[in-house]
Amino acid sequence: MRNWKLVPALLALTLLAVIVYILFYFVFVDFFVDLWWFRSLNFEGYFWLRLLYRFIFSGGVTIIFFGIFFFHFWIASRYLGLSPPDEILVSADKRQRFQSFADIFMHGSIKIYTPLSLILAIAIASPFYSQWETALLYFFGSSSGIVDPVYGQDVSFYLFSYPLYMLIQQELLYSSIILFFLVTALYWLEHVFVPNQNKEYPLGAKIHLAILFAFTVSFLIWGLFLDRFSLLYINSHEPVFFGPGFVEIRYELPLIWLSIVSVLAMFISAVIYVFSRQHRTMIPIFIALGGFLLALGLQNISFIPSLIDTFIVRPNPVLTEGQFMENNIKATLAAYDLNNIKIVDYKVNLDASEDIEKWGTLKHFENIPVWDREFLIDGYQQLQGIRPYYHFHSVDEDRYYLNEHLQQVNLSARELNIDKIPAAAKNWENEHLRYTHGYGAVITPAAQDAGNPIIWYLRDLNMQSNVGFSVKVPDIYYGQEDYTYAIVPNDLDVLGITGSDKDITGAYKGRGGVPIPSMFRKLLFAFYQKDEKIFFSTNISKQSKILLRRNIVDRINAITPFLHLDKDPYLVVTKERFYWIQDAYTLSDKYPVSKFARDDFLSGTENFNYIRNSVKIVVDAYDGAVKYYISDAQDPIINAYRIAYPGVFNSLESLPVELQEHLRYPRELYYMQMMIYAKYHQRQPGLFYEQAETWQFAQVNKNYVMPYYQTLDFAHCNDREELVMINPMTPINRSNLSMVGLAGTLDIEGCGKNSYKPYLQIYKFGKDIQVNGPAQVEALIDQDPDISEQFTLWDQHGSTVAKGRMVIIPMGDHSILYVQPIYMISTKTKIPELTRVIVSIGNQVVMDTTLWSAFKKLKTKFIKSAEDAQGTGTSAE
The missing domain is CATH 3.10.450 (Nuclear Transport Factor 2; Chain: A,)
Structure with missing residues (x-):
């Protein structure tokens, strides 16, 4: 019998142990590891600030909604409007029973209202937990200076305010409806449990319910008002154009205004009816309700819009929809940064003798890429992998000043692929303490002679180069491979695994990594990695550091998940060490009247209709240090983040010159922009409607010719070579060339030496010559x-x-x-x-x-x- 008495205590202790374990494993460990990791990157202030913002917006909203629910419940319980006749309270027994009933509602009910208010507040505020950065942009966003063509609102309203307003309106409407019905039910209880009550609610209850009803109606009207802006994202007119047309602006928009007026009139009529004692009638309420139902019905039937489309729009499409097409064209070009394209009318001459004579110098041919990176990667792996655990993830294109001029090269980092080590060597100690990093890179000129072996500008583990490449620290601890964690330096003697025979220790001397100076940290990291060997290994010293999140994409995403990353980070070689440069974008799906990009771009992202290459991110391949540089200071989204997170984003001018020289126009961005521009270069509504000059990417054997890098002098800045993206396009369903597009980063107006000013240029061919x-x-x-x-x-x-x-x-x-x-x-x-x-x-x-x-x-x-x-x-x- 005594043993049974211990069961509740044992269950309580078990439950407590489970809770402690969950808090320790999923909260305590993750929190401290993240804190130490951000501290190792000098982002500790950013870590706390981001945590603070999340707590303020998520926790603050929950407290506000809890206060709203609790306040109204408390008011309703303190004033039930109890008004029993005097004869009911004559006897002491009846008076006591009534007083007990009142105490239950007025004082004891707080035990019910408090948890109920908390549960309702958490449920209503839950969307804010995942969308708290929407509120962050709202508070730190600023005006863009561009207005939408339909309502005349600043574009920043749609980027920052509109998403938050929709979220707040929805949650406030839900909360007001819930409150109205719960409080109404509470007031109704008095007529159920208290005898001989008046048939009508007392004045105080009416006022309270009227206020709640007023809030519900105001939030409903606000929602209808916001519903006007949803017309800007209608896609029913595609593939002709995107956004609202004649039917939406001339028919649906007036119906939204009719809905707003009807709801407001219905509310005013209802209030007058409830509080009026004489000559009250429900006719105005029914009239307003009829107007609302009429507007709602007309919005949800397709008969009238179909008639308008058949008899007004289709017979005169350019006349009726021309302005709306122009709105879509202007908005799309602005949203994808395509407004400032330089058009060059290029008149092709069939007799090329003169151009051949002018171009007949060897310099022009030293940068024409004849090695496709899809083919070159196999050659790199076969000829320069050297050891089984080294792997070339991808081939990059860049330009370096070699042989007295700017020369285009292909290059690739020799990274570590732990899956390639021999099966007999696959154990914990080798994978995390010995085989920890890649070593060196290979570089070849883009232009080479056929029939000869590949020319190498940088090769082998001894980093041999006959053109001057020399890297002081060639170790690569952070890259594009699927790296696991590494613990370095350690007490093992690592002999000749990474470099040449001269490199016999390979000891890590970098500043990156999280220190492991104590047994407590070893224990936490063992829990974090779910690997007890970290705690029990005797080869981990007090000088050891654990290197986490070594894939550069994972690393950046862990720091700034609000940035969207380009698919193609690239390697830059300096005299000191290797760096990775990663292009990052700010996106939005709320740019008004702009067409959505639906092509395969930035895998894993949702549809968007606004993009800027606003950030260049530099990752140290040895230390893992991550630095952010703003490359588009005109982007309002990145400016909002810059203000919200001071010290995280730097100006591009502060980027070291040796890295500035290797900034380039992103391949994926240019591809996506040209997909849009292929149609939207037709700026006149009539031409846009006809689609007579729509382009497509040139094709060979049903394969598209994708944009490629080319280093050449395009006569922009006094015999100065530059790295540009090139893409040819043809008329849709035709094979002849319509244009050749360029995308570069040279300041073609000021011709500054290290200035970064992206530009787009189109060589457009006439129609008279094939x-x-x-x-x-x-x-x-x-x-x-x-x-x-x-x-x-x-x-x-x-x-x-x-x-x-x-x-x-x-x-x-x-x-x-x-x-x-x-x-x-x-x-x-x-x-x-x-x-x-x-x-x-x-x-x-x-x-x-x-x-x-x-x-x-x-x-x-x-x-x-x-x-x-x-x-x-x-x-x-």
Whole structure:
């Protein structure tokens, strides 16, 4: 019997132990590890500030709603409006029973209202727990200076205020409805439990309920008012245009205003009816209700809008919808930063002799990329992986000042891939204490001669370079691979795992990582990583640090989850060490009347209709230090975060010059912008409606020619080379070329040395002359008997011929140069070999082993063609 008495105590202790374990494991451990990690990155102030904002907005909203519920319940319980007749209170027994009843409602009910108010407050405020950053942007956002074309509101209203207003309105409406019915029920209880009550509610109860009803109606009207702005995001007119049209603005918008007026009239009529004692009638209430139901019904039937569309809009689409198309065009171009594109009318001349003569210098050919990174990655891995646990994740393009001019190169970091170590070596000590990092990088020039081995500018574990590349600290602890945690330095003797024979210890001397100076921290990290070996390992010293979140994308997302990251971070080589540069974007889905981007961009993100490449993020590959630099100071979203988090975002001018020189226009952003611009470059409503000049990305063999990097002098700044993105586009469903687009970062107006001023430029071709697209050039290549014969011969010798990406470059003043590399891929080793280069201008095609020799042959062809044409003209005379 005594044992049974211990059961409740044991259950209570068990429950307490479970709660303590949950708090320790999921709150205490995570909190302290995050705190130490942010402190190691010098972001401790940001960590506390972010926590404070979350507590203020989430916790503050919960307290406010709790206060609202509790206040009204308390008022209702303190004043029930009890008014029993005097004869009921004559006897002491009846008076005592009535007083007990009143005490239950007026004093004892607080035990019910308090937890009920808390539960309701948490339920109502729960959306704020995940959307607290919406409130942050509202409080720190500022005016953009741009107004929407429909209502004339500043765009910042839609980016910052509108999302928060919708959230607040919804939750306030829910809370007011719940309160109204609960308080009404509370007042009704007196007529159930107290005998001989008056039929009507007392004046105090009426006033209280009227106030609650007024709040409900005001929140409903506010919701209808906000509903006007939802018309700006209607997609029912696509694929023609996005946003509201004639029907929405001329028919649906007036109905919303009718709804607002009807609800307001209905409320006023109801109040007058309730508080009036004489000549009261419900006719005004029914009239207002009828107006509201009429407006609601007209909004939800398609008959009348269909008639308007059939008899007014469709017969005159440009006249009726022209202004709304123009609104969509202007908003979309502004939202995707496409307003300042420079258009160059490029008149192509079929006779390219003059441009060939001007362009006939070797310098122009030293930067034309003939190695596609999709092919080059296999060569890097086969020739420079060197050790089984090293891996090249991707190939990047960049430019460095080499051989007395700016030269385009391909490069890749030699990172650690723990999955590649031998199976016998896969144990905890090797994976976390020995095999901890990658080492070095490889660099090759973008332009190379065919038929020769790959030229290396940086190679091998001894970092050999014949062009001056030298890196003091070549270790890579942070990169793009799927890194696990590492503990360094440690008491193990790590011999020759990472570098050359000269590197015998590989001891980590960086400032990054979280120190493990005590057994307490070892215990916490063991819990955090769910790995007891951290606690029991004797090879972890007091000087050891644990390196966490070593994948640079995971690392940045853990610090600033509100930034959206580009898919292609790239490596930069300096004399001191390696750095990663990551482009980051601010997005919104609330830019008014702007078309949504629906293409595969920034995987994992929702649809958006506003974007800015507002931040450049630099990650130290050795220390893991993360620094943020604002690259678009005009973006209102990043400015709001800059004000909210002082000290986190730096000006771009403070970025070291050796890194500024390697900033580039993001490939993914440019691709997405051109997808939008392909349609929205047609700015006149009539032309936009016809879609007669809509573009698409050029295609070869049903594959799109994606934007690619090219370093060249485009005559922007006095014989100065620059790295740009290039993409060719053709008319939709056609193969001839319509334009060649450029995206660069050079200050083409001021020509400052290290200034970063992104620009877009379009070389637009006239309609009077046929300009070959890549598919047409490929057809010329296939029709050339010498080239096709050579392809057939190669295919018979145990290898496969593969055509690389076609490079298309405006050449001189009136010509287009086409360059396509040809690879042979061995069926045994799978190593690609650059075997030939094809060069084409106009309808002439030449294949040779080098760009320079192919160009000279092409030049000879044009001279001969010109002489033949001149001779034909003379004989005709």
